[in-house]
Amino acid sequence: GNSVTQMEGPVTLSEEAFLTINCTYTATGYPSLFWYVQYPGEGLQLLLKATKADDKGSNKGFEATYRKETTSFHLEKGSVQVSDSAVYFCALSPSGAGSYQLTFGKGTKLSVIP
Amino acid sequence: DAMVIQNPRYQVTQFGKPVTLSCSQTLNHNVMYWYQQKSSQAPKLLFHYYDKDFNNEADTPDNFQSRRPNTSFCFLDIRSPGLGDAAMYLCATSSGGDAGANVLTFGAGSRLTVL
Numbered sequence: 001g002n003s004v005t006q007m008e009g010p011v012t013l014s015e016e017a018f019l020t021i022n023c024t025y026t027a028t029g030y031p032s033l034f035w036y037v038q039y040p041g042e043g044l045q046l047l048l049k050a051t052k053a054d055d056k057g058s059n060k061g062f063e064a065t066y067r068k069e070t071t072s073f074h075l076e077k078g079s080v081q082v083s084d085s086a087v088y089f090c091a092l093s094p095s096g097a098g099s100y101q102l103t104f105g106k107g108t109k110l111s112v113i114p
Numbered sequence: 115d116a117m118v119i120q121n122p123r124y125q126v127t128q129f130g131k132p133v134t135l136s137c138s139q140t141l142n143h144n145v146m147y148w149y150q151q152k153s154s155q156a157p158k159l160l161f162h163y164y165d166k167d168f169n170n171e172a173d174t175p176d177n178f179q180s181r182r183p184n185t186s187f188c189f190l191d192i193r194s195p196g197l198g199d200a201a202m203y204l205c206a207t208s209s210g211g212d213a214g215a216n217v218l219t220f221g222a223g224s225r226l227t228v229l
Binding site for chain 2: 004032034036041042043044045046049089093100101102104105106107
């Protein structure tokens with residue numbers, strides 16, 4: 001079956017540090033890949049997505065590249081801010097018509113300190 | 115703003131006492147989902163509706179039921195909550211168009227406590 005594995009947290013960084021959160025997946029075919037973010041007390045929000053190999057998703061300074069050869073979709077940001085403190089979820093959506101299930105990783109909690 | 119609204123945000127119930135959580139959307143999306151999220155775990159899909167078609171996940175307990183009376187509303191009924199059902203319940207919607215780029219819009223969640 002489909003699965004997503006992301007690095008264990010929590011991750012604590014100083015403001016302006018470089019962020020990488022690793023994500024690898026297992027799926028048949030060519031899934032779409034997503035990063036969702038959950039701020040304290042809120043629901044999940046889409047951060048970025050990529051729908052085919054070598055696509056790069058980007059938003060709010062975050063980037064992730066869909067690497068089929070390594071089945072990875074690592075999240076990066078060059079300079080984190082305190083406001084980036086949240087839980088980050090990597091997810092995949094299988095390819096094929098009628099496939100609506102989104103499979104999530106366990107989430108990585110990021111804390112950014114001033 | 116178009117959005118997904120969940121009520122109540124916090125629900126406390128007693129062991130075995132039925133609970134209903136509600137979700138409404140103004141996005142006119144075809145698909146509505148219910149996820150269960152326990153502490154430090156990934157959200158787990160319980161079921162989803164594509165329009166009126168109900169799709170139950172194979173491992174969703176019978177204790178969990180859902181209703182979608184119209185496009186805008188969807189309900190999660192927990193018939194006899196146990197201590198293990200304490201969790202955050204997330205409602206989400208999607209247009210259901212291109213399954214390969216199936217972006218979900220989530221509500222803020224309903225946190226259930228079972229005493």
